[in-house]
Amino acid sequence: MLTAFFAAAAWGRVGLAATPLALLWFVHDRTGSWSGAGLAAAGLAVAEAVAGPQTARLVDRFGQPPVLPVLALAHAAGLVAVVVLLPASAPPLVLLTAGLLVGSTLPQLGAFSGARWSHRLTSATGLSRAFAWEAVANSTAFLLGPVLAAWLAGRGLPEVALAGAAGLVASGTLVLALLRSSAPPPARRGTPGLGLPRGLGLPLVVTACLGVHFGALPLAVAAARPEAAAAVLGASSAGGLLAGLALTRARDPRLRRAAVVLALVATPLALPGLLTAPVVVLAAVLALVGAAVPPVVVATTVLVRERAAPQQLTSAFAWSASVSAAGVAVGSAAAGQVVDRVGPPGASGLAALSLAAALLAVLGWGRIVRCARCDPPAS
Incomplete structure (x- = not known):
């Protein structure tokens, strides 16, 4: 491979x-x-x-x-x-x-x-x-x-x-x-507008939510536990690495199932006492959350590949990366404001909320698209 x-x-x-x-x-x-x-x-x-x-x-x-x-x-x-x-x-x-x-x-x-x-x-x-x-x-x-x-x-x-x-x-x-x-091979023909391929709404929304999570969570941990932030965030990264390696030998993950698992394991991030828990407990929770992220990333990447036209593959993947970066920027900025106003637990809750939003998007995307295409009621 x-x-x-x-x-x-x-x-x-x-x-x-x-x-x-x-x-x-x-x-x-x-x-x-x-x-x-x-x-x-x-x-x-x-x-x-x-x-x-x-x-x-x-x-x-x-x-x-x-x-x-x-x-x-x-x-x-x-x-x-x-x-x-x-x-x-x-x-x-x-x-x-x-x-x-x-x-x-x-x-x-x-x-x-x-x-x-x-x-x-x-x-x-x-x-x-x-x-x-x-x-x-x-x-x-x-x-x-x-x-x-x-x-x-x-x-x-x-x-x-x-x-x-x-x-x-x-x-x-x-x-x-x-x-x-x-x-x-090159397409030899440009795409109109900004070059955003059609049909990528769901994977881009999920990717943006993941970006917000990754922007908010490190700031929350650093603000609450500066002495242990490196070790705790390292545990999260290690969980993601191990899960990614496991996926290289596993069947392709399903987005709906992966989003459900990620939202569930991230629920403790919304608990006010998590950031003040013993380092081992905090590291274990973040390692589980980190391990639940790669299946969602892989599933959304596969979805981008399936929905993008062959001549727009690079643009589609680049849009995904840009949306992720924008999500990180929004998450970092929002988390900084939340920490200043209500403290680090609020920023940790924002990280959990962003993953819940990703799950809601996955579960309700078809209904959202159908509603957006409905004609407005006659006045």
């Missing part, structure tokens, strides 16, 4: 996961301002969410081999420009622009790899297992990337962290471009 293009995308994603934190530390080290660093990181997130689907449209139209080298070189050049040219006294607009420059050139490696799996495999079980490996690679990247960036920045080497992230991203993208035989 593991292939050269999967390996190239996997190591590139370690760099993708490290880039936001590396940029945050670098800007803070250069300017001495946390607010400025946060502004640059926010610019990166917004640019990635907006530009990702549009660069994916180019890939769908012209193919991966000609477009990926341009993306890789543009991203590397953008980061070099930021490192060399960003002044210590940079005003907020310059810091925001730096983040926008880096984020707008980030290659959507998960979308590129997912499109290759979809081109190569035809059976539902094979695709499900492939997307389970994608979930494992993504979880591993978000374990390794931020840790490496923080470790280098903590030793006074934020430039090395940023350069290392750029090297991983660019090399993974370039190798992916060289592996021409597994790349889907």
Whole structure:
């Protein structure tokens, strides 16, 4: 099941996961301002969410081999420009622009790899297992990337962290471009509007809810238990990794069943006393929640693959990634407000509520769509 293009995308994603934190530390080290660093990181997130689907449209139209080298070189050049040219006294607009420059050139490696799996495999079980490996690679990247960036920045080497992230991203993208035989054929015709494929409402709503969860939960844990946050969130990631590995040998999960299980195991997050419970209890609950996430991710990814036209596969996967990033941003911002007003348990409850919303969407999507298509009553 593991292939050269999967390996190239996997190591590139370690760099993708490290880039936001590396940029945050670098800007803070250069300017001495946390607010400025946060502004640059926010610019990166917004640019990635907006530009990702549009660069994916180019890939769908012209193919991966000609477009990926341009993306890789543009991203590397953008980061070099930021490192060399960003002044210590940079005003907020310059810091925001730096983040926008880096984020707008980030290659959507998960979308590129997912499109290759979809081109190569035809059976539902094979695709499900492939997307389970994608979930494992993504979880591993978000374990390794931020840790490496923080470790280098903590030793006074934020430039090395940023350069290392750029090297991983660019090399993974370039190798992916060289592996021409597994790349889907180009569509040669653009899609109208913003390039959002039809029929993706349900998977995108579920993905957005998952993003809100992942934006809110770490903030709630960090605010309530700063001394144990790393260990507790590590347990959650470990649960997700183990579940993802198990799915690589299992039958394809069903979205409805997976959403029910996830909402049920996340119910304790809404209990006011959970965040003050013993660390072992909190870690066990988060490990269970983390283990229940990959089946939902795999099922929604399969649904995206089934509903997207062959000439829009990369765009469809990129939209999913962008919606997830937007959900994380909303979840983080909302959780911060909730923590300030009612405390960390409120943010933990928000994380649980977002998963309940995902379940409600799965259970009632058909009715929602039918209602939206109804003619308004005559007056």
